[in-house]
Amino acid sequence: MSGVRVLVGTHKGAFILTSEGERTKWDVSGPYFGGWEVYHMKGSPVDPNRIYASQSSGWFGQIIQRSDDGGRSWYQPGLKPGEPTRNSAGMPLAESNKFVYDTSLATGKPLTTHQWYDGTQHPWEFKRVWHLEPSLTDPDTVYAGVEDAALFRSTDGGKNWHELAGLRGHPSGPRWAPGAGGMCLHSILLDPTNPKRIYVAISAAGVFRTDDAGMTWKPVNRGLSSQHIPNPEADVGHCVHRIAMHKTRPNVLFMQKHWDVMRSDDAGESWQEISGNLPTDFGFVIDVHAHQPETIYVVPIKSDSEHYPPEGKLRVYRSRKGGNEWEPLSNGLSDPDCYVNVLRGSMTVDSLNPCGVYFGTTGGQVYASPDAGDHWAPIVRDLPAVLSVEAQTLP
Amino acid sequence: MIRVVLPPHLRTLARVDKEVEVHVADPVTMRSLLDALEARYPMLHGTIRDHVTQQRRPFLRFYASGEDLSLESPDTQLPEAVRSGTEPLLIIGAIAGG
Numbered sequence: 001m002s003g004v005r006v007l008v009g010t011h012k013g014a015f016i017l018t019s020e021g022e023r024t025k026w027d028v029s030g031p032y033f034g035g036w037e038v039y040h041m042k043g044s045p046v047d048p049n050r051i052y053a054s055q056s057s058g059w060f061g062q063i064i065q066r067s068d069d070g071g072r073s074w075y076q077p078g079l080k081p082g083e084p085t086r087n088s089a090g091m092p093l094a095e096s097n098k099f100v101y102d103t104s105l106a107t108g109k110p111l112t113t114h115q116w117y118d119g120t121q122h123p124w125e126f127k128r129v130w131h132l133e134p135s136l137t138d139p140d141t142v143y144a145g146v147e148d149a150a151l152f153r154s155t156d157g158g159k160n161w162h163e164l165a166g167l168r169g170h171p172s173g174p175r176w177a178p179g180a181g182g183m184c185l186h187s188i189l190l191d192p193t194n195p196k197r198i199y200v201a202i203s204a205a206g207v208f209r210t211d212d213a214g215m216t217w218k219p220v221n222r223g224l225s226s227q228h229i230p231n232p233e234a235d236v237g238h239c240v241h242r243i244a245m246h247k248t249r250p251n252v253l254f255m256q257k258h259w260d261v262m263r264s265d266d267a268g269e270s271w272q273e274i275s276g277n278l279p280t281d282f283g284f285v286i287d288v289h290a291h292q293p294e295t296i297y298v299v300p301i302k303s304d305s306e307h308y309p310p311e312g313k314l315r316v317y318r319s320r321k322g323g324n325e326w327e328p329l330s331n332g333l334s335d336p337d338c339y340v341n342v343l344r345g346s347m348t349v350d351s352l353n354p355c356g357v358y359f360g361t362t363g364g365q366v367y368a369s370p371d372a373g374d375h376w377a378p379i380v381r382d383l384p385a386v387l388s389v390e391a392q393t394l395p
Numbered sequence: 396m397i398r399v400v401l402p403p404h405l406r407t408l409a410r411v412d413k414e415v416e417v418h419v420a421d422p423v424t425m426r427s428l429l430d431a432l433e434a435r436y437p438m439l440h441g442t443i444r445d446h447v448t449q450q451r452r453p454f455l456r457f458y459a460s461g462e463d464l465s466l467e468s469p470d471t472q473l474p475e476a477v478r479s480g481t482e483p484l485l486i487i488g489a490i491a492g493g
Contacts, residue, residue, distance in 0.1 A: 061445075
């Protein structure tokens with residue numbers, strides 16, 4: 001029977017949770033990279049044993065790690081254990097940690113600046129990789145969404161990274177501003193039917209789409225309304241927390257914004273609110289059922305300053321109609337006095353049948369539902385604060 | 396050989412125990428020492444100083460012979476005790492807690 005591997009990034013290392021297809025008994029391994037922040041790990045869709053990890057630290061900066069054996073061993077790309085670390089000229093074989101923003105070809109100066117919290121212009125400064133998105137077709141190609149917001153790509157398995165600078169060089173770049181969590185590019189969606197189309201989401205700029213494989217980008221935020229910016233309907237400036245799509249309907253997007261749950265049926269050209277009967281439409285995560293493109297999940301959070309579930313009751317909300325009509329899912333989530341948060345990268349689904357749904361909390365729990373949300377149980381309860389959760393369905 | 400004591404996380408990253416030794420051609424400065432350290436342990440690129448600006452990461456300090464060398468010019472010759480291998484250069488991370 002096939003199984004599931006759940007990759008969990010936390011504030012103090014990474015963990016890998018594995019189970020057979022029944023998803024009732026779990027093996028827990030880790031911590032990997034103990035003591036480091038692991039913002040994200042994700043496996044290649046075409047080679048599940050190829051996993052990329054973003055390891056970072058306020059002290060030592062950004063490290064990219066890679067596993068070619070399903071997470072049993074890790075190395076920095078280009079530095080495989082036992083292989084020479086330098087070429088015959090004595091130069092390092094790879095610089096997998098190196099993320100350098102493009103500069104103007106004409107002047108060598110920074111492409112642009114962005115807006116700082118106080119409204120002044122501020123230079124782009126690389127801080128960390130928030131999201132790694134492996135290619136749908138090539139295990140050596142992987143995209144990285146970084147803070148300060150930009151998109152990088154590696155085509156050699158993570159050894160070397162190059163910016164797709166058309167995004168940051170968009171004329172709106174100087175108007176982008178950081179949210180409270182920093183100015184991060186946190187969501188990357190690859191269109192499985194069109195290799196030239198990519199969506200990214202940035203806090204707090206909004207959603208951008210390319211139709212030419214990353215050369216040029218356009219903001220696709222029409223229909224979003226955000227009260228925290230002077231023009232609530234501006235083309236950029238929206239604090240999008242997460243976007244999601246179903247692989248069979250790449251023109252349909254779902255969004256959890258700072259406030260408001262939204263959907264687009266035209267590849268982001270326009271958005272409609274689908275918050276409906278949610279108890280609060282603030283939150284961070286959103287995801288789509290693996291086999292039912294109109295079934296979506298969110299975890300409502302009380303408010304933008306009270307980052308915990310309403311009434312201290314942890315609930316996943318599910319809509320089977322693509323939004324507006326939501327039902328609370330609480331079976332197995334009924335612990336009282338729950339005041340954890342569920343961060344934007346911390347919900348995922350597997351593609352078994354029935355679909356498994358998973359989410360992690362800042363309290364260190366990772367919950368799993370093997371039946372599309374009807375029943376929940378914690379896989380682990382006491383990890384460090386969870387930053388991201390990704391499920392891999394294994395053959 | 397120049398001796399260097401790395402902070403624990405960087406020892407893990409470089410897969411070394413305790414202190415490391417690197418050969419540094421004269422003149423032995425902070426810049427030439429870090430160049431040699433990164434050449435010997437490429438996984439440390441970017442972890443002690445920024446890839447581009449070459450500035451020391453703000454939560455790291457350099458010490459030797461009881462002196463704080465963090466604010467010295469990277470092209471200043473390191474103390475004799477470090478150059479001779481009598482004492483190690485200490486790379487120390489800011490204390491963390493809560």
